[in-house]
Amino acid sequence: MENAFLNSLVVGAVLLGCAVFSALAGDPDALFDFIVPPGVMPANVSANNFTFRATKADFVAGKLIVQKISLAELPTLDGAGVSMATLMFPPSVADPVHFHQRASELLQVTSGSLFVSFIDSLGRRFDQKLFAGDAFLFPKGMLHYQINLDPKKPAHAVAVFGSSNPGIVLLGPTLFGSGLNVEVLHQSFNISKETIEKLVAANTPHPL
Incomplete structure:
Protein backbone atom coordinates (compact mmCIF):
# COMPACT_ATOMS: atom_id res chain seq x y z
CA MET A 1 0.00 0.00 0.00
CA GLU A 2 2.82 2.35 0.96
CA ASN A 3 4.68 1.51 -2.25
CA ALA A 4 1.59 2.21 -4.32
CA PHE A 5 1.21 5.59 -2.58
CA LEU A 6 4.88 6.46 -3.21
CA ASN A 7 4.57 5.40 -6.84
CA SER A 8 1.52 7.66 -7.21
CA LEU A 9 3.50 10.56 -5.74
CA VAL A 10 6.38 9.95 -8.17
CA VAL A 11 4.05 9.74 -11.17
CA GLY A 12 2.26 12.90 -10.02
CA ALA A 13 5.55 14.74 -9.61
CA VAL A 14 6.69 13.69 -13.10
CA LEU A 15 3.41 14.81 -14.66
CA LEU A 16 3.57 18.12 -12.80
CA GLY A 17 7.13 18.62 -14.00
CA CYS A 18 6.10 17.91 -17.57
CA ALA A 19 3.22 20.39 -17.28
CA VAL A 20 5.53 23.09 -15.93
CA PHE A 21 8.11 22.40 -18.65
CA SER A 22 5.40 22.59 -21.33
CA ALA A 23 4.16 25.88 -19.93
CA LEU A 24 7.66 27.33 -20.08
CA ALA A 25 8.50 25.90 -23.51
CA GLY A 26 6.81 28.60 -25.62
CA ASP A 27 6.75 32.39 -25.61
CA PRO A 28 5.71 33.89 -22.26
CA ASP A 29 2.08 34.89 -21.90
CA ALA A 30 1.32 38.56 -22.48
CA PHE A 50 -2.77 43.96 -36.74
CA THR A 51 -2.71 43.62 -40.54
CA PHE A 52 0.02 42.27 -42.81
CA ARG A 53 -0.35 43.27 -46.45
CA ALA A 54 1.08 40.61 -48.72
CA THR A 55 3.09 41.62 -51.75
CA LYS A 56 2.74 39.63 -54.96
CA ALA A 57 5.68 37.28 -55.43
CA ASP A 58 6.41 35.52 -58.71
CA PHE A 59 8.54 32.42 -59.09
CA VAL A 60 12.20 33.00 -59.72
CA ALA A 61 13.65 30.10 -61.69
CA GLY A 62 15.41 27.67 -59.37
CA LYS A 63 14.81 29.69 -56.20
CA LEU A 64 12.67 29.04 -53.13
CA ILE A 65 10.45 32.01 -52.25
CA VAL A 66 9.51 32.50 -48.60
CA GLN A 67 7.17 35.19 -47.32
CA LYS A 68 7.45 35.47 -43.53
CA ILE A 69 4.96 37.00 -41.13
CA SER A 70 6.89 37.16 -37.88
CA LEU A 71 7.73 39.76 -35.26
CA ALA A 72 9.93 41.69 -37.67
CA GLU A 73 7.14 42.04 -40.26
CA LEU A 74 4.21 42.48 -37.86
CA PRO A 75 5.32 43.97 -34.50
CA THR A 76 1.94 43.33 -32.83
CA LEU A 77 2.86 39.62 -32.86
CA ASP A 78 4.98 40.40 -29.80
CA GLY A 79 3.57 38.25 -27.00
CA ALA A 80 1.17 36.40 -29.31
CA GLY A 81 3.34 33.26 -29.47
CA VAL A 82 2.66 32.57 -33.15
CA SER A 83 4.02 33.40 -36.60
CA MET A 84 3.83 31.93 -40.08
CA ALA A 85 5.37 31.76 -43.53
CA THR A 86 4.26 30.85 -47.02
CA LEU A 87 6.69 28.88 -49.16
CA MET A 88 6.73 28.52 -52.94
CA PHE A 89 8.93 25.73 -54.32
CA PRO A 90 9.79 25.70 -58.03
CA PRO A 91 10.35 22.21 -59.49
CA SER A 92 13.26 20.27 -57.94
CA VAL A 93 14.00 23.01 -55.37
CA ALA A 94 14.65 22.47 -51.65
CA ASP A 95 14.40 24.49 -48.46
CA PRO A 96 17.97 23.75 -47.24
CA VAL A 97 18.78 21.95 -43.98
CA HIS A 98 18.07 24.24 -41.03
CA PHE A 99 16.42 24.42 -37.62
CA HIS A 100 14.36 26.90 -35.61
CA GLN A 101 15.86 27.42 -32.18
CA ARG A 102 12.78 28.96 -30.56
CA ALA A 103 9.77 27.16 -32.06
CA SER A 104 8.26 24.00 -33.45
CA ARG A 124 17.02 9.04 -36.19
CA ARG A 125 15.63 10.36 -39.47
CA PHE A 126 11.89 10.83 -39.99
CA ASP A 127 10.95 11.04 -43.69
CA GLN A 128 7.55 11.63 -45.26
CA LYS A 129 6.03 12.39 -48.64
CA LEU A 130 3.29 15.02 -48.36
CA PHE A 131 0.52 15.88 -50.79
CA ALA A 132 -1.93 18.81 -50.90
CA GLY A 133 -3.76 19.00 -47.57
CA ASP A 134 -1.18 16.95 -45.66
CA ALA A 135 0.62 18.49 -42.68
CA PHE A 136 3.83 17.59 -40.84
CA LEU A 137 5.32 18.66 -37.50
CA PHE A 138 8.98 19.61 -37.13
CA PRO A 139 9.81 19.67 -33.38
CA LYS A 140 11.66 22.69 -32.00
CA GLY A 141 15.42 22.63 -32.54
CA MET A 142 15.45 19.61 -34.86
CA LEU A 143 17.40 19.73 -38.15
CA HIS A 144 14.97 19.48 -41.06
CA TYR A 145 14.33 20.26 -44.71
CA GLN A 146 11.69 20.13 -47.42
CA ILE A 147 12.16 19.48 -51.14
CA ASN A 148 9.90 19.48 -54.18
CA LEU A 149 10.97 16.32 -56.03
CA ASP A 150 8.63 16.96 -58.96
CA PRO A 151 10.77 18.05 -61.96
CA LYS A 152 7.88 19.88 -63.65
CA LYS A 153 5.30 21.18 -61.15
CA PRO A 154 5.76 23.78 -58.38
CA ALA A 155 4.59 23.20 -54.80
CA HIS A 156 3.18 25.57 -52.21
CA ALA A 157 3.06 25.27 -48.43
CA VAL A 158 2.14 27.23 -45.31
CA ALA A 159 4.20 26.95 -42.12
CA VAL A 160 2.99 27.98 -38.66
CA PHE A 161 5.44 28.48 -35.77
CA GLY A 162 4.88 28.40 -32.01
CA SER A 163 6.72 31.68 -31.48
CA SER A 164 6.43 35.21 -32.81
CA ASN A 165 10.19 35.07 -33.42
CA PRO A 166 11.09 31.43 -34.20
CA GLY A 167 14.58 32.15 -35.51
CA ILE A 168 16.36 30.12 -38.17
CA VAL A 169 19.82 28.58 -38.33
CA SER A 178 30.71 32.32 -40.30
CA GLY A 179 34.51 32.33 -40.31
CA LEU A 180 35.09 29.11 -38.36
CA ASN A 181 38.71 27.96 -38.36
CA VAL A 182 39.46 25.76 -41.40
CA GLU A 183 41.45 23.31 -39.28
CA VAL A 184 38.49 22.91 -36.90
CA LEU A 185 36.15 22.27 -39.84
CA HIS A 186 38.66 19.84 -41.36
CA GLN A 187 38.84 17.81 -38.15
CA SER A 188 35.10 18.05 -37.51
CA PHE A 189 34.06 16.65 -40.91
CA ASN A 190 37.13 14.61 -41.84
CA ILE A 191 37.27 16.09 -45.33
CA SER A 192 40.19 17.81 -47.04
CA LYS A 193 41.04 21.44 -46.37
CA GLU A 194 40.68 22.09 -50.10
CA THR A 195 37.06 20.90 -49.95
CA ILE A 196 36.48 22.98 -46.82
CA GLU A 197 37.81 26.07 -48.58
CA LYS A 198 35.46 25.46 -51.54
CA LEU A 199 32.50 25.14 -49.13
CA VAL A 200 33.55 28.35 -47.38
CA ALA A 201 33.74 30.16 -50.73
CA ALA A 202 30.30 28.86 -51.73
CA ASN A 203 28.49 29.96 -48.55
CA THR A 204 27.62 33.53 -47.74
CA PRO A 205 27.54 34.59 -44.07
CA HIS A 206 24.53 33.42 -42.07
CA PRO A 207 21.69 35.99 -42.25
CA LEU A 208 20.88 37.74 -38.97
Whole structure:
Protein backbone atom coordinates (compact mmCIF):
# COMPACT_ATOMS: atom_id res chain seq x y z
CA MET A 1 0.00 0.00 0.00
CA GLU A 2 2.82 2.35 0.96
CA ASN A 3 4.68 1.51 -2.25
CA ALA A 4 1.59 2.21 -4.32
CA PHE A 5 1.21 5.59 -2.58
CA LEU A 6 4.88 6.46 -3.21
CA ASN A 7 4.57 5.40 -6.84
CA SER A 8 1.52 7.66 -7.21
CA LEU A 9 3.50 10.56 -5.74
CA VAL A 10 6.38 9.95 -8.17
CA VAL A 11 4.05 9.74 -11.17
CA GLY A 12 2.26 12.90 -10.02
CA ALA A 13 5.55 14.74 -9.61
CA VAL A 14 6.69 13.69 -13.10
CA LEU A 15 3.41 14.81 -14.66
CA LEU A 16 3.57 18.12 -12.80
CA GLY A 17 7.13 18.62 -14.00
CA CYS A 18 6.10 17.91 -17.57
CA ALA A 19 3.22 20.39 -17.28
CA VAL A 20 5.53 23.09 -15.93
CA PHE A 21 8.11 22.40 -18.65
CA SER A 22 5.40 22.59 -21.33
CA ALA A 23 4.16 25.88 -19.93
CA LEU A 24 7.66 27.33 -20.08
CA ALA A 25 8.50 25.90 -23.51
CA GLY A 26 6.81 28.60 -25.62
CA ASP A 27 6.75 32.39 -25.61
CA PRO A 28 5.71 33.89 -22.26
CA ASP A 29 2.08 34.89 -21.90
CA ALA A 30 1.32 38.56 -22.48
CA LEU A 31 0.15 40.56 -19.44
CA PHE A 32 -2.06 42.79 -21.59
CA ASP A 33 -4.58 42.36 -24.42
CA PHE A 34 -1.71 43.07 -26.82
CA ILE A 35 1.68 44.78 -26.82
CA VAL A 36 1.69 48.19 -28.45
CA PRO A 37 4.31 48.32 -31.24
CA PRO A 38 7.37 50.54 -30.65
CA GLY A 39 6.82 54.12 -31.73
CA VAL A 40 3.01 53.87 -31.67
CA MET A 41 0.97 55.75 -29.09
CA PRO A 42 -1.59 53.47 -27.38
CA ALA A 43 -4.42 55.79 -28.38
CA ASN A 44 -3.37 55.56 -32.03
CA VAL A 45 -3.43 51.76 -32.33
CA SER A 46 -5.74 50.68 -35.16
CA ALA A 47 -6.64 47.60 -37.20
CA ASN A 48 -3.73 48.45 -39.48
CA ASN A 49 -1.34 47.49 -36.67
CA PHE A 50 -2.77 43.96 -36.74
CA THR A 51 -2.71 43.62 -40.54
CA PHE A 52 0.02 42.27 -42.81
CA ARG A 53 -0.35 43.27 -46.45
CA ALA A 54 1.08 40.61 -48.72
CA THR A 55 3.09 41.62 -51.75
CA LYS A 56 2.74 39.63 -54.96
CA ALA A 57 5.68 37.28 -55.43
CA ASP A 58 6.41 35.52 -58.71
CA PHE A 59 8.54 32.42 -59.09
CA VAL A 60 12.20 33.00 -59.72
CA ALA A 61 13.65 30.10 -61.69
CA GLY A 62 15.41 27.67 -59.37
CA LYS A 63 14.81 29.69 -56.20
CA LEU A 64 12.67 29.04 -53.13
CA ILE A 65 10.45 32.01 -52.25
CA VAL A 66 9.51 32.50 -48.60
CA GLN A 67 7.17 35.19 -47.32
CA LYS A 68 7.45 35.47 -43.53
CA ILE A 69 4.96 37.00 -41.13
CA SER A 70 6.89 37.16 -37.88
CA LEU A 71 7.73 39.76 -35.26
CA ALA A 72 9.93 41.69 -37.67
CA GLU A 73 7.14 42.04 -40.26
CA LEU A 74 4.21 42.48 -37.86
CA PRO A 75 5.32 43.97 -34.50
CA THR A 76 1.94 43.33 -32.83
CA LEU A 77 2.86 39.62 -32.86
CA ASP A 78 4.98 40.40 -29.80
CA GLY A 79 3.57 38.25 -27.00
CA ALA A 80 1.17 36.40 -29.31
CA GLY A 81 3.34 33.26 -29.47
CA VAL A 82 2.66 32.57 -33.15
CA SER A 83 4.02 33.40 -36.60
CA MET A 84 3.83 31.93 -40.08
CA ALA A 85 5.37 31.76 -43.53
CA THR A 86 4.26 30.85 -47.02
CA LEU A 87 6.69 28.88 -49.16
CA MET A 88 6.73 28.52 -52.94
CA PHE A 89 8.93 25.73 -54.32
CA PRO A 90 9.79 25.70 -58.03
CA PRO A 91 10.35 22.21 -59.49
CA SER A 92 13.26 20.27 -57.94
CA VAL A 93 14.00 23.01 -55.37
CA ALA A 94 14.65 22.47 -51.65
CA ASP A 95 14.40 24.49 -48.46
CA PRO A 96 17.97 23.75 -47.24
CA VAL A 97 18.78 21.95 -43.98
CA HIS A 98 18.07 24.24 -41.03
CA PHE A 99 16.42 24.42 -37.62
CA HIS A 100 14.36 26.90 -35.61
CA GLN A 101 15.86 27.42 -32.18
CA ARG A 102 12.78 28.96 -30.56
CA ALA A 103 9.77 27.16 -32.06
CA SER A 104 8.26 24.00 -33.45
CA GLU A 105 6.94 24.23 -37.02
CA LEU A 106 3.71 22.82 -38.42
CA LEU A 107 3.85 22.76 -42.22
CA GLN A 108 0.90 22.08 -44.54
CA VAL A 109 1.20 21.53 -48.28
CA THR A 110 -1.43 23.56 -50.13
CA SER A 111 -0.60 22.44 -53.69
CA GLY A 112 1.77 20.01 -55.32
CA SER A 113 3.82 17.65 -53.16
CA LEU A 114 6.86 17.82 -50.88
CA PHE A 115 9.30 15.34 -49.40
CA VAL A 116 10.11 16.36 -45.82
CA SER A 117 12.48 15.07 -43.16
CA PHE A 118 13.86 15.85 -39.71
CA ILE A 119 16.60 14.29 -37.56
CA ASP A 120 16.20 13.93 -33.80
CA SER A 121 18.88 14.11 -31.10
CA LEU A 122 19.47 10.34 -31.37
CA GLY A 123 20.29 10.62 -35.06
CA ARG A 124 17.02 9.04 -36.19
CA ARG A 125 15.63 10.36 -39.47
CA PHE A 126 11.89 10.83 -39.99
CA ASP A 127 10.95 11.04 -43.69
CA GLN A 128 7.55 11.63 -45.26
CA LYS A 129 6.03 12.39 -48.64
CA LEU A 130 3.29 15.02 -48.36
CA PHE A 131 0.52 15.88 -50.79
CA ALA A 132 -1.93 18.81 -50.90
CA GLY A 133 -3.76 19.00 -47.57
CA ASP A 134 -1.18 16.95 -45.66
CA ALA A 135 0.62 18.49 -42.68
CA PHE A 136 3.83 17.59 -40.84
CA LEU A 137 5.32 18.66 -37.50
CA PHE A 138 8.98 19.61 -37.13
CA PRO A 139 9.81 19.67 -33.38
CA LYS A 140 11.66 22.69 -32.00
CA GLY A 141 15.42 22.63 -32.54
CA MET A 142 15.45 19.61 -34.86
CA LEU A 143 17.40 19.73 -38.15
CA HIS A 144 14.97 19.48 -41.06
CA TYR A 145 14.33 20.26 -44.71
CA GLN A 146 11.69 20.13 -47.42
CA ILE A 147 12.16 19.48 -51.14
CA ASN A 148 9.90 19.48 -54.18
CA LEU A 149 10.97 16.32 -56.03
CA ASP A 150 8.63 16.96 -58.96
CA PRO A 151 10.77 18.05 -61.96
CA LYS A 152 7.88 19.88 -63.65
CA LYS A 153 5.30 21.18 -61.15
CA PRO A 154 5.76 23.78 -58.38
CA ALA A 155 4.59 23.20 -54.80
CA HIS A 156 3.18 25.57 -52.21
CA ALA A 157 3.06 25.27 -48.43
CA VAL A 158 2.14 27.23 -45.31
CA ALA A 159 4.20 26.95 -42.12
CA VAL A 160 2.99 27.98 -38.66
CA PHE A 161 5.44 28.48 -35.77
CA GLY A 162 4.88 28.40 -32.01
CA SER A 163 6.72 31.68 -31.48
CA SER A 164 6.43 35.21 -32.81
CA ASN A 165 10.19 35.07 -33.42
CA PRO A 166 11.09 31.43 -34.20
CA GLY A 167 14.58 32.15 -35.51
CA ILE A 168 16.36 30.12 -38.17
CA VAL A 169 19.82 28.58 -38.33
CA LEU A 170 20.84 27.52 -41.86
CA LEU A 171 23.38 24.72 -41.62
CA GLY A 172 25.56 25.59 -44.62
CA PRO A 173 26.03 29.33 -44.00
CA THR A 174 26.36 28.80 -40.24
CA LEU A 175 29.14 26.23 -40.53
CA PHE A 176 30.97 27.47 -43.61
CA GLY A 177 30.05 31.16 -43.85
CA SER A 178 30.71 32.32 -40.30
CA GLY A 179 34.51 32.33 -40.31
CA LEU A 180 35.09 29.11 -38.36
CA ASN A 181 38.71 27.96 -38.36
CA VAL A 182 39.46 25.76 -41.40
CA GLU A 183 41.45 23.31 -39.28
CA VAL A 184 38.49 22.91 -36.90
CA LEU A 185 36.15 22.27 -39.84
CA HIS A 186 38.66 19.84 -41.36
CA GLN A 187 38.84 17.81 -38.15
CA SER A 188 35.10 18.05 -37.51
CA PHE A 189 34.06 16.65 -40.91
CA ASN A 190 37.13 14.61 -41.84
CA ILE A 191 37.27 16.09 -45.33
CA SER A 192 40.19 17.81 -47.04
CA LYS A 193 41.04 21.44 -46.37
CA GLU A 194 40.68 22.09 -50.10
CA THR A 195 37.06 20.90 -49.95
CA ILE A 196 36.48 22.98 -46.82
CA GLU A 197 37.81 26.07 -48.58
CA LYS A 198 35.46 25.46 -51.54
CA LEU A 199 32.50 25.14 -49.13
CA VAL A 200 33.55 28.35 -47.38
CA ALA A 201 33.74 30.16 -50.73
CA ALA A 202 30.30 28.86 -51.73
CA ASN A 203 28.49 29.96 -48.55
CA THR A 204 27.62 33.53 -47.74
CA PRO A 205 27.54 34.59 -44.07
CA HIS A 206 24.53 33.42 -42.07
CA PRO A 207 21.69 35.99 -42.25
CA LEU A 208 20.88 37.74 -38.97
